[in-house]
Amino acid sequence: MQKLRMNSTGLAVIFLVVGTAIVILEVLVAGAQNASLLLTLVFWVALAEGCIALVAAAELSHAQWILPIKRALLSVYPIILFISILFLFLGFKLDIYPWAAKQNAWLNKPFFLIRNFILLLLAFLFAWKFAVESGKESEKKNRYAVLYILFFVFSQSLVAFDWVMTLEYPWFSTLFGGFFFVESFYSGIALAGILCVWLLKQSTEDSDKLEKTLKDTATLMFGFALFWVGLFFAQYLVIWYGNIPEETSFLVTRLSDPVLGKLSPLVLIALFVAPFTLLLPQRSKSRSGLVQAMSMLIIAGIFLERLIFLIPVVSLNPFLVILEFLGLALLFAAVIANRHWLIRQS
Amino acid sequence: MKSEKVVERTEINYKEQLERDVLAAMAKPNRWYWVALGFSATCFLIGLISWGYQIKIGMGTAGLNNPVGWGVYITDFVFWVGIAHSGTLISAVLFLFRAKFRSSFNRTAEAMTVIAVMTAGLFPLIHLGRVWFFYWLFPYPNQRLLWVNFRSPLIWDVFAVSTYLTVSAVFFYVGMIPDLAIVRRLxxxxxxxxxxxLSLGWQGSLSEWMHYNRLYLFLAAFATPLVISVHSVVSWDFAMSVIPGWHTTIFAPYFVAGAIFSGTAMVVTLVIPMRKIFSLEKYITLDHFESLAKLLLLTSLIVTYSYIVELGIAFYSGNVFETAIFKYRMMGDYKILYWIMISCNSLIPLLVFFRKVRRSLPSLLIISLLANVGMWFERFILIVTSLAKDFDPYAWGLYKPSIIEAGITLGSFGMFFTFFLIFTKVLPVLSMTELKEEHE
Amino acid sequence: MKQQYLFEDKAEFLSKLQELKDKGISRKAVTILIPYPLHEVEDIWHPAPSPLRVFTLFGALAGLLTGFAFTIYTAKDWPLITGGKPIVSIPPFIIISFALTILFGALVSFAGFLILTKLPNIRAMMEPEEYGNQFAILINNEE
Structure with a gap:
């Protein structure tokens, strides 16, 4: 991580290189029918926006425990801009959507790109403003926190409804948007867990505070495991009970598939069973190794879930998926390593 | 040295003053109290008479008929269960989040929960044709060859609501034990x-506190998912069917948010006059109300989000029935109620964004009263419109509540306020122990 | 020999407690009465952590098992075919089991609390020793 410390030009170069590489691979190599970019966007936008949303929610509830990891979490805000721009290149691939053949007032290519781009951009702008003000501990930070959360909710809801749900028209679930922003928040908590452990290893200065933060993060993770499964169950139960073909199709496609049917329970284990049972004992919440493992499991679970959402309906290139994953992971590491100048403290 | 002594003395004064103030609220009631109690009890009596009349004459006295078989009674049920929610939420969730403003409200909120669940629990019975057979809902030994259907959402309700009542009552009582010991002393x-x-002989020894703190934490940890599950189950009474406007996945979290919204509004409605009457201004401050107002705003925004998503997805789905029911709600026979609902739940609470509004008690009182009106109409709209116009135009019909239903609804408010007024006189209305701890 | 120390001031109380602890006084002989919970006391005195969680866990698990066993067994024993759903339908049974998990967990925890604290304490109910808002240390050295 230390090697990634650099000045603003250096960071800009890294972003540019990763961005260009992804664009070249996606536009020139992969072709219009390949949706690897969509998977990358759907996953990383959740993680990036979730980190900022976690800090915003903590600031609004006057939580003290966030302080030791605040800068690291806030420093991911440039990623949202990166994703906004990357999103525009999805414009080359909009034919993966069934509605592209029969466009209407809401679902047409230009409007789809414009509304989502503007929402992402606004989410970025407020994330940026919030990150700066929050670093300075200024009066205005709460106002930006509220604005950011509003746009976070709208942006994540549209990710769910527009980017993912429309792949499978006429299937719909009204909770899908809510499910996505809660999941995004959940992934933010998971990243906070990883950052806690990482910072604990790095510095010995405020390890007392960090240990408390770790415990609180783990408690929040435990709570969100239960909350997540509640939302999952709320959707599953309604669809199972109603038993209407257009609603069940989504589940049937995935659960009756020989491979996906076996992978799907893993999501439930990664996002609920494992974190819930393993973090249940009071003491395990302060065991850094366990919390780190659970954090990684949760992030992996969310990735797997998004993969399962997309696999049956679009074509993905495993090579590209992995490459893009590594590229964005590198960017995350880069911004977090440079948090000292990205988020200036007063 | 000298200043330290002074601080110490005011601290002792604070504790004694607090006890005195809370005990004063429990002292002999004044004339206004009797007026309020008399009025609530009269309303309660009207409700009881109406119910008696309905039992004697039959369900025909209610305006329920085909196709609208669920009307005001179920609206009232959902409304009261909703009111019951904020109590445990404010208490348990805010306890887990270590939000300090909780200690000024938690007792009132918990009392409200217990009373509101009791009120709510009556409505499924009122709604039953032959109420003396209500025990058929419970899984008791089946000599009559009757057995409950665990796949029925109505049975989930029986389990969820009775669990909620029990756990809320335990939580309420446990939270009160050290305070009851203070009342015993005074x-x-x-x-x-x-x-x-009632205080079980609580002495406040270190070991008692050690066990007590654990118990309270565990009860809070149990109560939190329970709050969420209970109103989810209530929402599934509707969402499990395939009726347009009812069968939708967002219902569970949307009902929970709505319940917390209406419950918070009810806490504001109850605490503002209580604080004035019992002169508790020192313990329940404007800052506390501001925090509560923010919670109100948050839940109002979630409810608004759900309205938008439901509407948006109905049109997105292209489903004729879904689209039709939302158009009907907005522009049909019950459109006035719909727009009252939107104004009270989504628009007026936005005023809380202004600092001046959320720090003014009269405006908060008005907003909270309107929120309660709005939430009652929300449930009414939801239940009645979907039943009035479902799939087949041949089976459509309108519903108008009868005078008996109005009487019973009035009676439920009477019951709620009667019990609440009794609570303020027999139990300590503030959590003295916690306020002392917080004052440290 | 019975000794009784009463304090109005928290700091004095805590320093006395520290002093007693340093003297290595037998824990059994000391009763500490406080009007509200204090973290500092725990930091000084290190009382044994409450084993209440054992009750809670037992209650919750018992509730969960009862919920599933009860619904599945009775549904099989008295099959009601409704709504085209399987007789043993796990999703709805989860709801019942969840409610029972919470119910049993909460009630068993409460019972555990009563057992551990030996409440209700009849003697204290009738003739309580009241120390008001004072912090009290009672020492009972009868050897």
Missing amino acids: TTGIRKKIYGI
């Missing part, structure tokens, strides 16, 4: 004996 005669028994 009263005399027969009251001392009664509070002595």
Whole structure:
């Protein structure tokens, strides 16, 4: 991580290189029918926006425990801009959507790109403003926190409804948007867990505070495991009970598939069973190794879930998926390593 | 050195003053109290008479008929269960989040929960044709060859609501034990004996506190998912069917948010006059109300989000029935109620964004009263419109509540306020122990 | 020999407690009465952590098992075919089991609390020793 410390030009170069590489691979190599970019966007936008949303929610509830990891979490805000721009290149691939053949007032290519781009951009702008003000501990930070959360909710809801749900028209679930922003928040908590452990290893200065933060993060993770499964169950139960073909199709496609049917329970284990049972004992919440493992499991679970959402309906290139994953992971590491100048403290 | 002494003395004064103020609220009631109690009890009596009349004459006295078989009673049920929600939420969730403003409200909120669940629990019975057979809902030994259907959402309700009532009551009581010991110390005669028994002989030894703190934490940890599950189950009474406007996945979290919204509004409605009447301004401050107002705003925004998503997805789905029901709600026979609902739940609470509004008690009181009106109409709209116009135009029909239903609804408010008024006189209205701890 | 120390001031109380602890006084002999919970006391005195969680866990698990066993067994024993759903339908049974998990967990925890604290304490109910808002240390050295 230390090697990634650099000045603003250096960071800009890294972003540019990763961005260009992804664009070249996606536009020139992969072709219009390949949706690897969509998977990358759907996953990383959740993680990036979730980190900022976690800090915003903590600031609004006057939580003290966030302080030791605040800068690291806030420093991911440039990623949202990166994703906004990357999103525009999805414009080359909009034919993966069934509605592209029969466009209407809401679902047409230009409007789809414009509304989502503007929402992402606004989410970025407020994330940026919030990150700066929050670093300075200024009066205005709460106002930006509220604005950011509003746009976070709208942006994540549209990710769910527009980017993912429309792949499978006429299937719909009204909770899908809510499910996505809660999941995004959940992934933010998971990243906070990883950052806690990482910072604990790095510095010995405020390890007392960090240990408390770790415990609180783990408690929040435990709570969100239960909350997540509640939302999952709320959707599953309604669809199972109603038993209407257009609603069940989504589940049937995935659960009756020989491979996906076996992978799907893993999501439930990664996002609920494992974190819930393993973090249940009071003491395990302060065991850094366990919390780190659970954090990684949760992030992996969310990735797997998004993969399962997309696999049956679009074509993905495993090579590209992995490459893009590594590229964005590198960017995350880069911004977090440079948090000292990205988020200036007063 | 000198200044330190002074600080110490004010601290002791704070504790004694607090006890005195809370005990004063439990002292002999004044005339206004009797007026309020008399009025609530009269409403309660009207409700009881209406119910008696309905039992004697039959369900025909209610305006329920085909196709609208669920009307005001189920609206009232959902409304009261909703009111019950904020109590445990404010208490348990805010306890887990270590939000300090909770200690000024938690007792009132928990009392409200217990009373509101009791009120709510009556409505499924009122709604039953032959109410003396209500025990058929419970899984008791089946000599009559009757057995409950665990796949029915109505049975989930029985389990969820009775669990909620029990756990809320335990939580309420456990939270009160150290305070009851304080009341025991400060009263005399027969009251001392009664509070002595109620306090279980609590002494406040270190080991008692060690177990107590654990218990309270665990109860809070149980109560939190329970709050969420109970109103989810209530929402599934609707969402499990395939009726347009009812069968939708967002219902569970949307009902929970709505319940917390209406519950918070009810806490504001109850606490503002209570604080004034019992002169508790020192313990329940404007800052506390501001925090509560923010919670109100948050939940209002979630409810608004759900309205938008439901509407948006109905049109997105291209489903004729879904689209039609939302158009009907907005522009059909019940459109006035719909727009009242939107104004009270989504638009007016936005005023809380202004600092001036959320720090003014009269405006908060008005907003909270309107929120309660709005949430009642929300449930009414939801239940009645979907039943009035479902799939087949041949089976459409309108519903108008009868005078008996109005009487019973009035009676439920009477019951709620009667019990609440009794609570303020027999139990400590503030959590003295916690306020002392917080004052440290 | 019975000794009784009463304090109005928290700091004095805590320093006395520290002093007693340093003297290595037998824990059993000391009763500490406080009007509200204090973290500092725990930091000084290190009382044994409450084993209440054992009750809670037992209650919750018992509730969960009862919920599933009860619904599945009775549904099989008295099959009601409704709504085209399987007789043993796990999703709805989860709801019942969840409610029972919470119910049993909460009630068993409460019972555990009563057992551990030996409440209700009849003697204290009738003739309580009241120390008001004072912090009290009672020492009972009868050897």
